[in-house]
Amino acid sequence: MEIKIQALKKNYGQKTALDNISLTIENGMFGLLGRNGAGKTTLMQILSTLRKPTSGKIIFNEIPLEDTQKIRPLIGYLPQEFSLYPDMSVLEIMRYLAALSNLSAEVQRQRIPDLLQRVNLWENREKKVRKLSGGMKRRLGIAQALLHDPQVLIADEPTVGLDPQERLRFYALLNEFSSNRIVIVSSHIVSDIETVCEKVAVLDAGKLLFTGTVEDLAQTAAGKVYELTVPKSRQASIQNEYCVLSSQGHLADVKIRVLHDSEPTVGDPVTCEATVEDGYMEMLRQLEQGVKK
Numbered sequence: 115m116e117i118k119i120q121a122l123k124k125n126y127g128q129k130t131a132l133d134n135i136s137l138t139i140e141n142g143m144f145g146l147l148g149r150n151g152a153g154k155t156t157l158m159q160i161l162s163t164l165r166k167p168t169s170g171k172i173i174f175n176e177i178p179l180e181d182t183q184k185i186r187p188l189i190g191y192l193p194q195e196f197s198l199y200p201d202m203s204v205l206e207i208m209r210y211l212a213a214l215s216n217l218s219a220e221v222q223r224q225r226i227p228d229l230l231q232r233v234n235l236w237e238n239r240e241k242k243v244r245k246l247s248g249g250m251k252r253r254l255g256i257a258q259a260l261l262h263d264p265q266v267l268i269a270d271e272p273t274v275g276l277d278p279q280e281r282l283r284f285y286a287l288l289n290e291f292s293s294n295r296i297v298i299v300s301s302h303i304v305s306d307i308e309t310v311c312e313k314v315a316v317l318d319a320g321k322l323l324f325t326g327t328v329e330d331l332a333q334t335a336a337g338k339v340y341e342l343t344v345p346k347s348r349q350a351s352i353q354n355e356y357c358v359l360s361s362q363g364h365l366a367d368v369k370i371r372v373l374h375d376s377e378p379t380v381g382d383p384v385t386c387e388a389t390v391e392d393g394y395m396e397m398l399r400q401l402e403q404g405v406k407k
């Protein structure tokens with residue numbers, strides 16, 4: 115499966131939520147990274163045929179997005195605000211949604227237990243939805259999104275509200291499902307995306323700032339990350355002068371990681387290896403510099 119997005123635009127009245135986005139997404143895990151309001155949800159809703167673009171083209175293999183009858187069966191969607199009937203049990207929900215998707219009784223008999231086992235909810239199949247933990251609800255969300263065996267799974271900020279252990283388990287699960295389909299996940303947390311997604315796109319204020327591998331994203335900051343050691347009294351002035359990534363130390367000296375185009379003239383700079391987070395910050399820094407110019 116391949117999704118080709120070409121010159122995509124979405125306006126809400128005067129507001130431009132997506133501005134000329136072109137992107138290709140192939141099988142595997144694909145991360146959409148961006149701050150609040152970047153346009154991630156809008157892009158996912160358009161890909162899921164829940165919203166119409168203002169202009170531009172999207173093609174799933176050879177099929178255009180407008181052909182919703184053919185596109186909808188290809189897509190499973192887990193929205194940001196995911197809620198289900200609280201008084202139904204896990205199994206009842208799955209059966210109900212399977213019936214809505216017109217799955218035959220035979221397919222239901224196989225697929226429902228299979229999916230519930232894969233998302234580790236089979237033991238809890240008689241539990242009412244209102245009694246499930248946040249993580250369990252998210253896993254049920256994945257199971258329902260995969261009921262019709264879609265080739266594309268789209269999950270909007272799927273780990274919000276989950277504890278770190280649940281987050282890891284959840285991403286491992288998505289990873290497993292991405293072996294033979296496209297899985298698109300959005301997040302504003304770089305570390306979530308970098309561990310599980312091979313390819314990413316960075317969006318900000320509707321603009322595509324970067325698309326490529328996570329390693330390439332890290333490389334955009336290569337040679338620009340420095341660690342400075344300065345007296346604590348200089349910390350505030352460094353923060354005004356440099357793009358500060360992080361600071362460490364509460365005693366006389368502070369170690370400050372900064373992004374800078376050339377070697378800083380203070381604090382005995384030591385060059386550091388750039389991380390994916392640094393690459394993301396570099397994209398935002400370049401955007402801000404472009405705006406200021």
Ligand SMILES: Nc1ncnc2c1ncn2[C@@H]1O[C@H](COP(=O)(O)OP(=O)(O)OP(=O)(O)O)[C@@H](O)[C@H]1O
Pocket residue numbers: 126129130131148149150151152153154155156157
């Ligand atoms: N229905 C709408 N009407 C008007 N403006 C909207 C609508 N939906 C989104 N927007 C605006 O479009 C922009 C992109 O929103 P979107 O929800 O796609 O971003 P996001 O990256 O998903 O952010 P978040 O993480 O906060 O959900 C934002 O400025 C938002 O305020």
